[in-house]
Amino acid sequence: MRVDGSLAMLDRWGRLMLPGAVLLFFVLLTLAPLRAPYLSDALPLLPVLVVFQFSLVTPERLPGPFLLAMGMLLDLLLGGPGAPVGVSALGFVLIRAAVANNRRYLVGVPFLFQWFGFCLLALGFVLLVWIFTSLWTWTAIDPLQAFIQYVVVVVLYPVIAPLLARVRARDPLNVPELSRGTARPGETTP
Amino acid sequence: MAIRDDFEVAAGQVRAAVQRFALGLLVLASFGAMLIGKADSVLVENARVLALDLASPVLEAIARPVAAANRAIADLKEFASLRQENARLREENARLLAWQTAARRLENENEGLRGLANFHEGPEASFITARIVGDSVSAYVRGALLNVGRRAGVAHGQAVVTGEGLAGRIAEVGDNSARVLFVTDVNSRLPVVVERTRERAILAGDNSPQLRLTLLQSVAGVQRGDRIITSGHGGSFPVGIPVGEVVETGEGGVRVKPFADFSRLEFVRVVDYGVTSLVGGGPAAPAPPAGAQATGQRIR
Numbered sequence A: 001m002r003v004d005g006s007l008a009m010l011d012r013w014g015r016l017m018l019p020g021a022v023l024l025f026f027v028l029l030t031l032a033p034l035r036a037p038y039l040s041d042a043l044p045l046l047p048v049l050v051v052f053q054f055s056l057v058t059p060e061r062l063p064g065p066f067l068l069a070m071g072m073l074l075d076l077l078l079g080g081p082g083a084p085v086g087v088s089a090l091g092f093v094l095i096r097a098a099v100a101n102n103r104r105y106l107v108g109v110p111f112l113f114q115w116f117g118f119c120l121l122a123l124g125f126v127l128l129v130w131i132f133t134s135l136w137t138w139t140a141i142d143p144l145q146a147f148i149q150y151v152v153v154v155v156l157y158p159v160i161a162p163l164l165a166r167v168r169a170r171d172p173l174n175v176p177e178l179s180r181g182t183a184r185p186g187e188t189t190p
Numbered sequence B: 001m002a003i004r005d006d007f008e009v010a011a012g013q014v015r016a017a018v019q020r021f022a023l024g025l026l027v028l029a030s031f032g033a034m035l036i037g038k039a040d041s042v043l044v045e046n047a048r049v050l051a052l053d054l055a056s057p058v059l060e061a062i063a064r065p066v067a068a069a070n071r072a073i074a075d076l077k078e079f080a081s082l083r084q085e086n087a088r089l090r091e092e093n094a095r096l097l098a099w100q101t102a103a104r105r106l107e108n109e110n111e112g113l114r115g116l117a118n119f120h121e122g123p124e125a126s127f128i129t130a131r132i133v134g135d136s137v138s139a140y141v142r143g144a145l146l147n148v149g150r151r152a153g154v155a156h157g158q159a160v161v162t163g164e165g166l167a168g169r170i171a172e173v174g175d176n177s178a179r180v181l182f183v184t185d186v187n188s189r190l191p192v193v194v195e196r197t198r199e200r201a202i203l204a205g206d207n208s209p210q211l212r213l214t215l216l217q218s219v220a221g222v223q224r225g226d227r228i229i230t231s232g233h234g235g236s237f238p239v240g241i242p243v244g245e246v247v248e249t250g251e252g253g254v255r256v257k258p259f260a261d262f263s264r265l266e267f268v269r270v271v272d273y274g275v276t277s278l279v280g281g282g283p284a285a286p287a288p289p290a291g292a293q294a295t296g297q298r299i300r
Helices: A006-029 A039-057 A064-078 A087-101 A111-137 A144-165 B002-020 B022-039 B041-080 B082-117 B276-280 B290-295
Strands: B126-135 B143-146 B159-161 B166-173 B178-182 B189-194 B200-204 B211-215 B227-230 B242-250 B253-258 B267-272
Touching: A006 A039, A006 A064, A006 B041, A039 A064, A039 A087, A039 A111, A039 A144, A064 A087, A064 B022, A064 B041, A087 A111, A087 B022, A111 A144, A111 B022, B002 B022, B022 B041, B041 B082, B041 B126, B041 B143, B041 B166, B041 B178, B143 B166, B143 B267, B189 B242, B211 B242
Parallel strands: none
Antiparallel strands: B126 B143, B126 B267, B143 B178, B159 B166, B159 B267, B166 B178, B189 B200, B189 B227, B200 B211, B211 B253, B227 B242, B242 B253
16 A cells, blocks of 8 residues: 655646646637637637547546536536537537547557547547537538538647646556556557 | 445436436537527526626727727828828818818808708717627627617617618627627618619618628619618618718629628727617607717717
8 A cells, every 4th residue: 555645645636637737728718719810710610629639648537427517517607508418518429439449540550640530530520419419409500610620620739639648657557447548568659 | 324325325316417417418418508598588688688798898808909909900000001092082171172162062051941941850860889899700699798788778679880881780789788780780671762763672680791692673773883771661761871882783683782891890880770679669759868968879
């Protein structure tokens, strides 16, 4: 049994909470009145990027029920009257599951593969939300805006993802089985 | 001992089962949430308002530095064209002064004529000034969050205006926050009149920067450059708030460009017209709540 000082405990708790806190921050940030062209278009999809990246590097610190709650919060905050509440939650949960089931192709591989994986999953997310919102409100919503969001967030991925990836434990073998993937001893992929 | 082991075994089995079906359960839960939202819209509305109220202090904290940064960027941009801008403004000022004289004269004349005709004006409007603390602009919604709510006298359905014209209406109200639905939102339908011809029409948003004008009578009379103003039909909006300008009259229908610049909104005014309770069948002009007097300044 390890005896921890309060500082070590704080450190452990901090590590445990960090991904969730970052996700919460990005969910709230979707509402920030940022008036930068293009960048503000991508804000609503940034939580998707966070979910993907953390599911990749540290899924045990981002449990499914938490994602469900965050997705609902995002829908409640973002959605106008009549928009479905829970569709983002569904998307988040599915992204996490998709990443967990395809770790073989996503962990310990060149960055381009991860980027490609994100492109696919984010496209799936955008389509899911678009289809559900169109069905729910029973109107043909112009998909152009959603597509612009998608393109911007895909372009932003290489900028933000490496930063988020730094939350992972330093040694790939010193982490739970689930997030280790195919990493070998001594391997240090970004 | 044996009982405890059994219990641990059973617990382990339950845990394994939950883990195996975790994804299915989560997916079911999100579908359930969507269905509940469809079936019980009041519950969702309350949840939205609660989330807004909780998030608005955080958003306000984010909004101030963001607004400062936006302003700095805008300042830098304007710096480049300062000389031209100055010349343009001087010219515009001269023109506006001429208009002011005309407006004063007309106002006096109007007042006199109203006195003669014993004309009864509608209820007086008072304004509540609010800061925009959040944008709820996504691919599906055009709106914003305000830092005022029921406590300041904001109510569902009130008009939200900027200096240039109508921005939207209040869609949700919390204690200290409110959500505006912009006129460009796909859910927005607004009774308007064409200022020149006094023709009535409905102005509908479709999430694009321009609005679609659906005329009740004929399309023929509308020209490019016609101003569109609120008609006041439906009762919750004051008459004559400028909304936009016709920019396109063609096969694709009449398109209107709103006067309000949604990309630069920072402060807006909520118009308390005093008749929002008409919808509920209340008296025509209820006394505004105490908070409205404190926050909003009365005009005229």
